Amino acid sequence: MNVTIYDVAREAGVSIAAVSQVINGKGKISERRRREIVRVMERLNYRPSVIATALAGKRTYTIGLLVPDISNPFFAEIARSVEEQGHRLGYSLVICCTDNKEDRVERYLSLFRSKSVDGIVIGTGIGTDDKETIAPLAHGRIPIVTIARELPGCDGGTVVVDDFAGGRMAAGHLTALGHRRMAVLAESPKLSSSRERIRGFREGLGEAGVELPDAAVVTCGGQPPVAEGKRRASELLRSGDRPTAIFCCNDLLAIGTLQAAKEAGLSVPGDVSVVGFDNTILASVTDPPLTTVAQPIERMGQLAVDLLIRRLANETDEPPRTVLQPELVVRESTAAPAPSPI
Amino acid sequence: MNVTIYDVAREAGVSIAAVSQVINGKGKISERRRREIVRVMERLNYRPSVIATALAGKRTYTIGLLVPDISNPFFAEIARSVEEQGHRLGYSLVICCTDNKEDRVERYLSLFRSKSVDGIVIGTGIGTDDKETIAPLAHGRIPIVTIARELPGCDGGTVVVDDFAGGRMAAGHLTALGHRRMAVLAESPKLSSSRERIRGFREGLGEAGVELPDAAVVTCGGQPPVAEGKRRASELLRSGDRPTAIFCCNDLLAIGTLQAAKEAGLSVPGDVSVVGFDNTILASVTDPPLTTVAQPIERMGQLAVDLLIRRLANETDEPPRTVLQPELVVRESTAAPAPSPI
């Protein structure tokens, strides 16, 4: 096996208690002894077992991250940021992908409990009603922070962007350009973020005196998002009075829309404008580059981890809800609508 | 605390040994007792502690994944695939990003040891000479499998694409189109994959009687890759006899090249052709869509995990090296060079 605290103790001619003390930097030991022990630890290339340490009552220094799909650039960037801040603070990341399957959420939450993660960051939606799935949480006493979305009944804290404001920005941009007939490609209505974006978009439209009929809000439930977005956008673009602009609740759906437009022989933004959400790397490389509502992804990850760590350090009386401001990034997928042929 | 095996035993009126047996499905217990115990476990919502289980000599059912950057779509897709196959087999993933910093490789490898992961998948390059960094491995007896690149001195097994063939394909495509003056944007020469791709590219060129001067191979060391690619490509495109085609060792560099061309007022593929490598989601959305050498990413992740699991199950006598075939995906970033103005 690996070298243990016993090996170090024996080699240094001291008790394991002494070694433990130098590991944790507490207790009383003479400088002489401590240096000797450190030397031995290095010579033996000793690394304390996190497993044993955790069993003995300490943390595992592990945080669990739940996202729908790590290959989705938005979540990849979230993960990156969480990973980075986590490591900065001494924690490593266990990542699980739920694929938006409800049973997986439950399974992974349960898994996190059995693996004794110190805290959980949730970036995935939860379908069923709160109590059922959030149960393991209250059960296990593991602090949970949600990121980029809110979960009903999850009180651990949350870091989100102001989705409502984001939707409103998109609407403002589009109406200012002169659009009147618009549609939105939405994610699951189960997602708080998606609902808020639509609500904000509708509000923004209203401020310009434009209506958004319910029928113009299309839910893209299927997987994968790009293909589903393309499919739904195609339907929209084929319809009688096709919209002059489409607001997509994330960049992936916007890309699908771009593809659909291309396939239909429509030019973007000439024939139809497209606005995305997230501002992932994808938005900057598409054809045309995507106008999108940017989330401060890196900042969100940092804040989520900070909040979580403070939570499990019991510095509790935090404002549990951090709301960051989104920002409209105008690229080349939006323009004034073509003059309508009278 | 959480409910433990003792709680279950007490509640069921049996010894913890009995409970342990039903957990592990071995030993002899009467069907009656076993059912009763299962009932109690469910009622108490009992989940065995992986920590304690591991300390008692079992696995942690955790695998460590080392990548340069999880927000890089290529590695995000690798991670996705590894995560998926891992979970299918009962393992979860600890992901660490090295950012190509050598000291981090060492730190994370050491971290994996102290966290007692059962196995490690490495998708990052290692700079220094083998023995130094790979030491913790031999030391800890943790099986390691490399993916998408090979590490000197790492004998645990590897799953790669035939990078040489990939480079050769790119060259074949470009020379068939009529290109004679080409350049390549390379990743770090420390990466086996990068070296092989260049070697293959050069070989392919040679088959068409075309030379690739050393000066035409530009290393993109800096971060982030897109920006660095753009910078280097700009230099290339500004040079006296600018290449009519650029082969980029990954899609990110290719995107930088696309941006550089755009900024220089050059059309792709009209003025310059661009070939990428990896075929991440990015390649399909760029302007223009990118011709690239596809790696079977999903398959690679699966195979890497399979290999690793078999390794730690001691079904050892495996062919330690799996080589998959790449595939050229022709999109719209390549075309015949413009007729040279005589």
Added chain:
DNA sequence: TTGAAAGCGCTACCAT
């Protein structure tokens, strides 16, 4: 078939 008990590597408390 069942249970008592010895670890696994470490922390923390209590004597010394």
Added chain:
DNA sequence: ATGGTAGCGCTTTCAA
């Protein structure tokens, strides 16, 4: 200042 020792939750002999 230093070391002995009782757990932490679980697996695994070994007796009964």
